[in-house]
Amino acid sequence: MYKSIFIDLDDTVWAFSENARDTFQDMYEKYHFDRYFDSFCQFYAIYSERNEELWAAYGAGKISKEELNDLRFSYPLQQVGVEDKDLVKAYSDNFFAEIMYKKKTMPHAREALEYLSAKYKLYIISNGFRELQEQKMRSAGVEKYFKKVVLSEDIGVHKPFPEIFYFAMSATQSELRTSLMIGDNWKNDIAGAKGAGIDQIYYNTKGDEDFPFRATYVINDWEEVMGIL
Template structure:
């Protein structure tokens, strides 16, 4: 081990909790429950429209151009409007149901519990996530990983998202951690890796999507969470 770390800051979604799988499953359930097959050619047709607009809206939210309420209203309403269905009440019912179901999902990324078992006896573990307060802790409890973490730091806590420096400094302060012995672990190049690097924190890039065009070399680069057991 090249460095002596004490504090490990984990992203949650698609780093530990399998957000992409859990979200896909929940959206598919809601799609058929609310009979969206009346309006879309297939679930894949609906989900593609949703995902494309969702990415744009999250970028706007991250830049402070829209509120959390705007984000959640628009991303569920937009797919219906895109196919000529102006039904805000239907979108709201779908949204409310979605948010009640998704945090009950429990799929984790491969080897997540095994790795957390290994690390929890050696380091102080924290969550540093852009997710919403009403969802993240529920998701962790559903997946059986909440007990590994000493503190959960969320963008909701201060109204600032990764990769902005303020949330990293807030996380260090809230956990009484020092930059020199802290490590950020995440799957988002922009939010987790670039954000951490910009404040001088070492990083582990969990490259779940096979990203190849890396603008700089992260401190560590892994493709499997088990690789952390070799690094730390």
């Protein structure tokens, strides 16, 4: 039934949340942020809430990549009264230099990719930045499973807009009716794929129970994919 499988990278294959938290912990200690915050948990909670809002704005085309990165890294320090552009630049540059070498993947993702790559053509489709995504895949040792990486930067359109899915079809010589999208983000991956006419597997990492519509398939663990495909 399917020939091409498109897979989101962050928090679907590569464990972005864990790897990012680990990297921020490194930055917190290296730059002695305990001077400004009661704890790492306080710093990371402030960062995380604003980061989600800014990524939504970036996805909607309201801010640029440069604005996204400047705002999200400066925000936590500003909330404790610290205005230091040199410090923000140093720790943000260091963050990007380190995070791409983190290796954690989602549970059972490797086993599932090994299984799927023997039967289907696998592709990454992501809103992330090319300079990071490809290295993250290499660091985690998963790049060998994928035929191509399709990124929103390639055409200036982000998931969930259908144009990026149509572009992915063209770039990989795939067809909508024989393609499948796997991702952890309901709006970007599942609603986006459905809007483009592509079947979906929702990787339900958050234990959601209330869905706006029925996805083609829902899994809570990568192991379940092998019972579907």
